[in-house]
Amino acid sequence: MSSIDFAALAERDHADPLAAKRNLFRIPTDTIYLDGNSLGLMTHATATRVQEVVQRQWANDGIKSWNQHDWVNLPSLVGDKIAPIIGAAPGQVICCDSISVNLFKVLSAAIKLQDGRTQVVSTQDNFPTDLYMVQGLSQLLGEKHCALTTVDENAILEQPSQFINEHTAVVLLTEVNFRTGRRLPLQQLIAHAHAVGALVIVDLAHSAGAMPVELDAWQADFAVGCTYKYLNGGPGAPAFVYVAKRHLQRLNQPLAGWFGHAQPFAFDPVYQPADTIKQMLSGTPSIIAMSAVDAALDAFTGVDLQQVREKSIALSELFLELLASYDFAHAFECISPADPRARGSQLSFAHDDAYAICQALIEANVIADFRAPNYLRVGFTPLYTSYTDIGVAVERLAAIMQEESYRAPRFQQRHAVT
Amino acid sequence: MSSIDFAALAERDHADPLAAKRNLFRIPTDTIYLDGNSLGLMTHATATRVQEVVQRQWANDGIKSWNQHDWVNLPSLVGDKIAPIIGAAPGQVICCDSISVNLFKVLSAAIKLQDGRTQVVSTQDNFPTDLYMVQGLSQLLGEKHCALTTVDENAILEQPSQFINEHTAVVLLTEVNFRTGRRLPLQQLIAHAHAVGALVIVDLAHSAGAMPVELDAWQADFAVGCTYKYLNGGPGAPAFVYVAKRHLQRLNQPLAGWFGHAQPFAFDPVYQPADTIKQMLSGTPSIIAMSAVDAALDAFTGVDLQQVREKSIALSELFLELLASYDFAHAFECISPADPRARGSQLSFAHDDAYAICQALIEANVIADFRAPNYLRVGFTPLYTSYTDIGVAVERLAAIMQEESYRAPRFQQRHAVT
Structure with missing residues (x-):
């Protein structure tokens, strides 16, 4: 009983x-599905939308769909749907690539902004891909230009000045620990980082859609996040990236693909980044996958x-x-x-x-x-x-x-x- | 009349x-569809497969699908389906990310292999994203470490030694020019590059599925290519990347995401690349998008x-x-x-x-x-x-x-x- x-x-x-x-x-x-923190369930609207994109847009309208169904603006349209969920004003969020790839973009760009500072501080138990991407950049640039320091979560909270200080270029923090579910007080850590001149990249993989997030109010510099967990975008769905408006005019992200160009269809041989959040795009985005995200986000209407x-x-x-x-x-x-x-x-x-x-x-x-x-x-x-x-x-x-x-x-x- | x-x-x-x-x-x-060189048409099997992945695998089986439907191996399974179409033995091709992002991986890795040489040679009228990715890497590393030289197609054919020589680290060539349709004699250019110690990256965007390609026989070092043109994988479908077997054990690609780790689900804090072609993976791949590619490739059975x-x-x-x-x-x-x-x-x-x-x-x-x-x-x-x-x-x-x-x-x- x-x-x-x-x-x-x-x-x-x-x-x-x-x-x-x-x-x-x-x-x-x-079924009792208690794994939305790994892969969110599907909405009925998502299934309908994927069907529509495949069977009508792609199959019938083919290449014309880039204009006719505004595929070309889908990454920013989806970004602007995600924006209010993470406390961002429009024009700062775009949907593309994976968290890993997006992290590389903002990490490289942030390090460049911090002329002279080379240290990236993160937590020991951060989700591995976050640490790996720093390791990858560090190996590419050399430890002299980018070096990862990982710190215990408790230590960083108890003695922030010891770990985040005038040597720190970038602090990379995931709000919610994937293993323990522990939530870090981001606002406080961002304020500390800024006080010592460090920039902050936030990973919202386990936050976006699960709780209020206030990127603008917290003055986060950059953020990345996942759409296949609490945003229910589908397995391996494209991720998102946030860049605070104040940084948009002065960044150079190295994955300078043609979709990030100011005029992609001019086919200019010299890269000239868009001056909007579109500069974070790289190659051609998957329209089927991103349409699923777009549809799934409608579940948040009025929430x-x-x-x-x-x-x-x-x-x-x-x-x-x-x-x-x-x-x-x-x-x-x-x-x-x-x-x-x-x-x-x-x-x-x-x-x-x-x-x-x-x-x-x-x-x-x-x-x-x-x-x-x-x-x-x-x-x-x-x-x-x-x-x-x-x-x-x-x-x-x-x-x-x-x-x-x-x-x-x-x-x-x-x-x-x- | x-x-x-x-x-x-x-x-x-x-x-x-x-x-x-x-x-x-x-x-x-x-409709007379003469744009398969931009976006290939859909096969009936692709529509069915997308439906299956969305409505049954994701919707019903949720997270279990990573094992149950072998989502975890989909990138290499699709890669091995592409391999015979581009003249590659198994284990050298994987499906992931975009051409742009994949180019960055192999370009960075190739430059590292060419200790001391820094020049990347490409053609002036190459597809812009290829040139942009070199420009992006060059800006990140500095011109001292990676510098792009672009050459007229005729000049490179007529006087290869003038442009591809002992200063050249990497030659980046697209087989078929996107604007003119001109096809470069890759085998001959690769032989020339190797004779002077340069590595070659081939872009097969307008080749794969449209004509015989013989990467192994030509001894290409690396290749990238598109699945949404002649391979009919769907709008913005994930791209592919080829790494010749002889290079697999000695590469470091910087977009070191967790799917490229030797044991992704060990959640090791230190990146240890897989010793297989899986080292080219970065973040979590879009399963819906990649399943469409997988299904579309079946049209090549027996071709x-x-x-x-x-x-x-x-x-x-x-x-x-x-x-x-x-x-x-x-x-x-x-x-x-x-x-x-x-x-x-x-x-x-x-x-x-x-x-x-x-x-x-x-x-x-x-x-x-x-x-x-x-x-x-x-x-x-x-x-x-x-x-x-x-x-x-x-x-x-x-x-x-x-x-x-x-x-x-x-x-x-x-x-x-x-």
């Missing part, structure tokens, strides 16, 4: 101001991100509360901050059998994910996760733990993507 | 060994590229022959080489009214395109262009020219994409 009061959860769903948004999404049958945040916190607190009522709970060490304001929209638990438990959950249609070495991650996507979902998820987890079904050999077998 | 013998053209279509391939494509109603080439030449020669029978033909100056072996799969004509004529053709459902300053480009895609198509296209062009309908004001109006 379950100790979970599903009637109470149904009431909370009924009272949820975001409840209607769930209907925009295709929820897989009988108050403060409400999203409140529901995210309520969902995670509910998960913790329900979990705590079971005996097996003591074996799950929550490595996310106890204070919900200090975490993103996920909870992470260390457990020796995290991998097998995650596989058993997936077999029970509770989609969570695993991160090395032994973390079970549970993500909350307020636009489609319901309170009832959380009840069902914990109930299924309880069954797996109480019956120890996760010990079955089939759950030990490692997949390519873990 | 038309002077074109359509019965004879129908007979040629009947005898065409590639004729059946046309049925794989969705040909827009009543003999020598037959493709022969039909391409036959189509272009037919176009020239039919055009020449009209009085207005003298105003069209063919700027493509007269020898069909010296051109790609397109013809380009200079005409003072090229822009308006192109617009009038498009209105008459003959899809060609315009390139500045005054070129009309006509592309031939042997998998779906028929001999009858060429007859209809020339007939419609003749009507436009004889009635001077292209002089209507609506055809003068410039679009964003020209």
